[in-house]
Amino acid sequence: xxxxxxxxxxxxxxxxxxxWLSHVLQADMSAKEALQQSLQIGKQKIAIGDxxxxxxxxxxxxxxxDHSTSSCDYVGYQLPKSRRLTVNGHVxxxxxxELAGGELIIEADALNYTGCGMKAGVLTVNGNSGxxxxxxxxxxxxxxxxxxxxxxxxxxxxxxxxxxxxxxMITGNIGHYCASRMIAGTITNLGTVGDNIGQNMRRGTLLLxxxxxxxxxxxxxxxxxxxxxxxxxxxxxxxxxxxxxxxxPMRRRVQRxxxxxxxxxxxxxxxxxx
Amino acid sequence: xxxxxxxxTAINYKWARHAAETMTGFATSVIxxxxxxxxxxxxxxxxxxxxxxxxxxxxxxxxxxxxxxQLEARIGQCVxxxxxxxxxxxxxxxxxxALGKNLRYFGDGYQSSKYLSNERYWRIxxxxxxxxxxxxxxxxxxxxxxxxxxxxxxxxxxxxxCEAAIDSMIALPNIILPFPGGGVRSGSKVGSKYPAxxxxxxxxxxxxxxxxxxxxxDKNIEAVMEIVxxxxxxxxxxxxMKVGMExxxxxxxxxxxxxxxxxxxxxxxxxxxxxxREIISD
Numbered sequence: 001x002x003x004x005x006x007x008x009x010x011x012x013x014x015x016x017x018x019x020w021l022s023h024v025l026q027a028d029m030s031a032k033e034a035l036q037q038s039l040q041i042g043k044q045k046i047a048i049g050d051x052x053x054x055x056x057x058x059x060x061x062x063x064x065x066d067h068s069t070s071s072c073d074y075v076g077y078q079l080p081k082s083r084r085l086t087v088n089g090h091v092x093x094x095x096x097x098e099l100a101g102g103e104l105i106i107e108a109d110a111l112n113y114t115g116c117g118m119k120a121g122v123l124t125v126n127g128n129s130g131x132x133x134x135x136x137x138x139x140x141x142x143x144x145x146x147x148x149x150x151x152x153x154x155x156x157x158x159x160x161x162x163x164x165x166x167x168x169m170i171t172g173n174i175g176h177y178c179a180s181r182m183i184a185g186t187i188t189n190l191g192t193v194g195d196n197i198g199q200n201m202r203r204g205t206l207l208l209x210x211x212x213x214x215x216x217x218x219x220x221x222x223x224x225x226x227x228x229x230x231x232x233x234x235x236x237x238x239x240x241x242x243x244x245x246x247x248x249p250m251r252r253r254v255q256r257x258x259x260x261x262x263x264x265x266x267x268x269x270x271x272x273x274x
Numbered sequence: 275x276x277x278x279x280x281x282x283t284a285i286n287y288k289w290a291r292h293a294a295e296t297m298t299g300f301a302t303s304v305i306x307x308x309x310x311x312x313x314x315x316x317x318x319x320x321x322x323x324x325x326x327x328x329x330x331x332x333x334x335x336x337x338x339x340x341x342x343x344q345l346e347a348r349i350g351q352c353v354x355x356x357x358x359x360x361x362x363x364x365x366x367x368x369x370x371x372a373l374g375k376n377l378r379y380f381g382d383g384y385q386s387s388k389y390l391s392n393e394r395y396w397r398i399x400x401x402x403x404x405x406x407x408x409x410x411x412x413x414x415x416x417x418x419x420x421x422x423x424x425x426x427x428x429x430x431x432x433x434x435x436c437e438a439a440i441d442s443m444i445a446l447p448n449i450i451l452p453f454p455g456g457g458v459r460s461g462s463k464v465g466s467k468y469p470a471x472x473x474x475x476x477x478x479x480x481x482x483x484x485x486x487x488x489x490x491x492d493k494n495i496e497a498v499m500e501i502v503x504x505x506x507x508x509x510x511x512x513x514x515m516k517v518g519m520e521x522x523x524x525x526x527x528x529x530x531x532x533x534x535x536x537x538x539x540x541x542x543x544x545x546x547x548x549x550x551r552e553i554i555s556d
């Protein structure tokens with residue numbers, strides 16, 4: 001299997017827009033051509049080769065990005081199907097934005113808007129992620145519209161904001177305003193969740209291990225149920241190497257809440273029982 | 275013919291079988307029922323998508339559209355209504371037909387979908403919880419109407435032989451025997467003296483008409499029984515025929531079985547011809 005290693009030669013005090021990688025992949029450029037492309041960093045326009053090095057062919061199935069820092073935004077932007085990008089280091093904002101079927105693995109933390117506008121593929125964050133995980137670009141209405149996000153740490157506020165489809169798995173805790181304005185999809189975690197959960201939630205599923213400390217009044221209790229589709233969901237969760245594999249594959253008993261009733265929402269908040 | 279397979283699961287085999295038997299009722303022949311359907315086999319918990327006991331059902335029809343119409347109607351009336359059931363695709367071909375795609379509207383806006391592993395599932399609220407159904411199921415070309423004709427000296431002997439054959443054949447995958455218990459006593463021929471009918475009794479095989487010049491029955495034949503086989507491939511049908519013939523032959527001629535043959539209807543029905551001597555000698 002072929003591999004290509006892209007390295008950040010030195011960090012910048014300015015944001016580094018990594019969308020150039022998507023552009024050179026789409027244009028099917030060679031490494032040499034790619035390094036000659038220009039890149040705007042701060043007020044300066046420089047050659048990509050001044051900041052990055054590329055070893056191997058860019059058409060490789062496996063891409064590796066070394067020495068990444070939290071200055072690097074849009075890492076894995078629009079990564080297409082059959083491409084896998086492993087990032088060694090932290091990433092900045094918008095990691096995996098508009099991911100288009102590829103696999104993005106971030107070995108450390110990610111900042112805000114991770115997986116925003118994502119369409120398909122798998123995004124794994126082995127550290128923590130910031131706010132608006134799987135959300136939409138500011139001012140836009142389309143959040144995550146497909147694929148899977150797995151965060152093996154905690155996620156920030158507004159996780160799954162305006163989410164339309166797909167699955168967000170968080171092994172740790174989720175911040176405030178989780179699933180706000182959610183339209184569809186599934187968010188699940190194994191830790192705690194902050195306040196104001198499911199605000200303006202239209203549809204979709206929140207599957208949590210325990211009730212939030214401040215249960216919102218706009219969710220109504222629909223009782224305890226055995227939901228058959230949870231077996232299918234658990235089968236999906238078990239596909240990923242994470243703590244979710246500790247959940248019994250036939251577990252299906254939950255307490256169900258429906259909301260956000262203030263907007264006649266039909267979203268569901270499910271709490272594992274037993 | 276076109277065929278599809280679905281998997282019906284339920285809280286236990288009893289309810290899964292109730293649903294499967296109901297939905298495969300009145301599905302013996304495409305001539306009168308538009309679809310031929312039957313239970314393929316029982317599935318263990320680890321063979322079903324939701325880890326519950328299941329039944330695999332095969333449906334055959336002359337064309338894709340009729341198959342879809344019949345499938346949706348039967349799922350809607352016989353599986354959706356049956357307590358604790360869920361229904362999933364049992365065939366994963368590129369060509370798909372609707373399974374729960376239109377059935378979801380029964381949810382009256384309260385239905386919701388989940389998209390997992392590139393498959394969409396619909397959750398329809400019902401009075402025992404939720405009815406889960408996959409959006410589509412695969413469809414493929416298939417073969418209907420493979421048959422064996424068994425000639426015997428008495429009704430009891432032909433029944434004994436056919437029961438032995440049917441018991442062996444129904445254990446095979448990818449086939450169904452759509453008629454009641456797997457046997458057919460009213461074998462038909464193409465056409466009729468009455469223009470409105472496309473099929474009529476195969477008088478050449480009726481023992482009460484043995485004196486008729488058209489009859490193909492010897493004097494000592496008192497009963498003929500047909501076993502009709504629908505299968506996903508020619509090989510599946512041929513294997514079922516072979517297994518069936520072997521089971522009958524194992525009983526021996528002393529059991530009153532005089533002959534096994536197949537109806538070829540002058541080669542007018544279908545493109546596949548099964549030559550029994552070749553099949554049994556393979």
